[in-house]
Amino acid sequence: MIRGWILTCWAVLVSAALGQVPSIESTADLVGRGRDNVISTPVNQVLTPYGRQVELDGLRPQAIALSPDGRRLLVSGKTSELLAIDPDQAKVVQRVALPPESQKQPPKVASPNILNPDRKGQVSYTGLIYAHSGRRVYLSNVDGSIKVFAVAGDGTIEPTHVFNLPEAKAPRRKEEIPSGLALSDDDTRLYVCGNLSNTLLEISTADGKVLRTWDVGVAPYDVVLAKGKAFVSNWGGRRPGPGDLTGPAGRGTVVRVDPVRHIASEGSVSVVDLAANRVSKELITGLHASGLAASPDRKFVVCANAGSDNLSLIDVDKEAVVETVWAKARPSDLFGASPNALAFDDAGKRLYVANGSQNAVAVLRFDPEDKGDTKLQGLIPAGWFPGAVLFDARRKVLCVANIKGLPERPKAQKNGSKGFNSHHYSGSVSLMPIPSKEDLPKLAERAAKNMRRGAIAQAALPARKGQPPRAIPERIGEPSLIEHVVYVIKENRTYDQIFGKLPRGRGHADLCVFGAEVTPNQHKMVDEFVLLDNTYCAGICSADGHQWSTTAFGTDYMEKSFAGFPRSYPDGMGEDEADALAYSPAGFLWDNAVAHKKSIRNYGEFMAPKVRWKDPKRKGSPDYLSCYRTWKGESGDVIFECEPSVESLRPFSPTDYVGWEMAVPDQFRADYVIRELKEFERKGEFPNLVLICLPNDHTSGTSFGSPTPASCMADNDLAFGRVVEALSHSRFWGKMAIFGIEDDPQAGWDHVSGYRTTAYCISPYAKRKAVVSTQYNTTSLIRTIEQILGLPPMNQFDASATPMFDCFTDKPDPTPFESVANKVPLDQMNPNPRAIRDEALRRDALVSAQLNFREVDKAPEDVLNRILWRAQKGTAVPYPEWAVTLVEDDD
Secondary structure, three states, X not given: OOOOOOOOHHHOOOOHHHOOOOOHHHOOOOOEEOHHHOEEOOOOOEEOOOXXXXXXEOOOEEEEEEOOOOOOXXXXXXXXXXXXXXXXXXXXXEEEEOOOOOOOOOOOOOOHHHXXXXXXXXOOOOOEEEOOOOOEEEEEEOOOEEEEEEEOOOOOEEEEEEEEOOOOOEOOEOOOOEEEEEEOXXXXXXXXXXXXXXXXXXXXXXXXXXXXEEEOOOOEEEEEEEOOEEEEEEOOOOOOOOOOOEEEEOOOOEEEEOOOOOOXXXXXXXEXXXXXXXXXXXXXXXXXXXXXXXXXXXXXXXXXXXXXXXXXXXXXXOOEEEEEEEOOOOOOOOOOOOEEEEEEOOOOOEEEEEXXXXXXXXXXXXXXXXXXXXXXXXXXXXXXXXXXXXEEXXXXXXXXXXXXXXXXXXXXXXXXXEEEEOOOOEEEEEEEEOOOOOHHHHHHHHHHHHOOHHHXXXXXXXXXXXOOOEOOOOOOOOOEOOOEEEEEEEOOOEHHHHHOOOOOOOOOHHHOOOOOOOOHHHHHHHHHOEEEOOEEOOOOOHHHHHHHHHHOOOOHHHHHHHHOOOOOOOOOOOOOOOEOOOOOOOOOHHHHHHHOOOOEEEXXXXXXXXXXXXXXXXXXXXXXXHHHHHHHOOOOOEEOOEEEOOHHHHXXXXXXXXXXXXXXXXXXXXXXXXXXXXXXXXXXXXXXXXXXXXOHHHOOOOOOOOEOHHHHHHHHHHHHHHHHHHHHOOOOHHHEEEEEEEOOOOOOEEOOOOXXXXXXXXXXXXXOOEEEXXXXXXXHHHHHHHHHHOOOOOOHHHHHOOOOHHHEOOOOOOOOOOOOOOOOOOOOEOOOHHHOOOHHHHHHHHHHHHOOOOOOOOOOHHHHHHHHHHHHHOOOOOOOHHHOOOOOOOO
């Protein structure tokens, strides 16, 4: 049986001239920085970025700008500062505070030093530009303004003032979301993409007044000027018209969607004739039209189509797309290049493309005059998800902003404790000398190796005839001993928080807060089946966590939305949080199953809750005890319902189940699944794929009227145990596998990685009493599900994932799982703050009462983590200061 990665030999060779780069097998087994500073990510890729790296601890850089004299490189991200880098020294030389909002005040709340409600650190998806004169800088701010800075003669920068933009007047948000920026040649007019209002704004740089606006497409992202025209890329394509099928696109706006998967179905570029004061054309491009670049001669504008892995070449005079060019090696390659930003060299002969999800910059020969001769020549390894790129003509260097990153070392405190938090960002800027023709193929080899091209090729091998059934087939399409897969998605815990005290695994006992006394069933599962101590979440919060958990992908829209999620928080679990722009164009796991005629049942995943009082005259929302009593049959006060956030789920998702809703006990969910299981047994049939959302291990802090954190965890643990017990006693158990994982680690603490989490593999074919330390992650579970059900990979991430071969055997042990009773009462409620004597715990209770637990991840993560620590550990045990979130919360 295949074990581990199978790499083709062409992807292993690395040129000595470029420095020795360890093979994938020789990098550290753990996620993080290993030997020779090779970085192993929790999404199957390693990073060996080319050139000099400027590490930006605590920052996700999303926009860059080079001063006209080349002395300063500016970087912005979700932070309260603008960073200035000296490109020669490759270091940050100035940190500039953002100018304060002149017409906004931060919200007032109790304990502001704890909640930190000041949102002045919000920045843009993109939109950072120097004036042509070099004397001013403009920065888009997603909270509805343009930040303005002055530049002194020596290049130092000073914040000056703010241009507040008109309200967008979207259904669920007033503030505009400024995005891409462009300046007229005389610097008197600033052109701003109004990402929420679907407009292009022309602003006077003298006083910030809006001079003109034009209606463009849905969610305009970037703008460039050429020959008296403004070209605007629109993430969501044309505005929907009468009769168009639409889906949600954030804050009540809508976008055209396809009729099968209900995912955003087009991108576009609007052409604005500035002299004629009109939109002259709207050109259809690939999906998710993103970054733009104008050729130096202004004859062409190129649009990066992040959702289609290609580029649209636009003739400026003809106002037409004249060529479509792939940003990946072959059009047949699986989705996953995510070209999202562009830059030309000074001669206009080379085009450089930030391929975000390939962690590389694509190099294209640009020759549109000879149609078909604009071609990909190679890839240059970058950092984790390059999201902005520019060409430094003076130095012949590419400047690349890598949005993501992992810290160089664990955070430590005086007592010797150290560890990680998934929000210990370490984005970076790569300063890449333009490689020679001889070096580019070698760099391309390195980039291919880093993204595990060999494993991707292995996933595409055809099934062989005559293969015996195996628990996990060696190739997709070969027979499996398993016919039914149950996939349980839980919420927000790290490995150390649950299993830190287990001596068999790689744990840290001091960091365990919900051990066996709180989670006895999960401990029993890993004792009897497989303990996975090197498995990671691919996402870091519910917005991207549920995307990774169901699509095995994080789109450029998701990665750039960490500027504060201004359009939506697209976890798919809240009534207002569906967003067709956020979803992978390759589709969801259930789309894959439907396309291959597999039966499905979905319990709560991507389903918006509709929990309400039975009496329509009763005000407010049902609380936990009311839901608890309704579940127990002691009252009938509450109605449990939900609706699909993605319409394609409707045929196989019950609407009287409830996914995300902290007031609903997980016991209700377990009962529901077990009740339907009995009906399936009566019929003698069970779905091939079952998804179960069990969210209560998120907890509701220590807010009065909610169960204690330990009670929430015990509820989740018992529900999980009861579901596994019922399934293992069913007639379908002999051909079943159950997988479970957290959607994200919620910025929790862990001594190995902030991404490391708890995961479960339960089956008659699962190994018994085994510890498996193979490096897995969210995409590994999805790939294993696909391997079992004969589903082809959806994109490069599940294709490159390691199937969980090491967890299974072909000799079944049919012994079922027996759940154990909870040790913490399920109705153990948080006390009234007035009854709490400990001052810190009382303050936690008061703060908890202000947090929003009705919507997914609206509670600040660092605040909640501290509350959970003290609730379980007491106030005498210091909170691990290295676990503190270094940036403002993303949720």
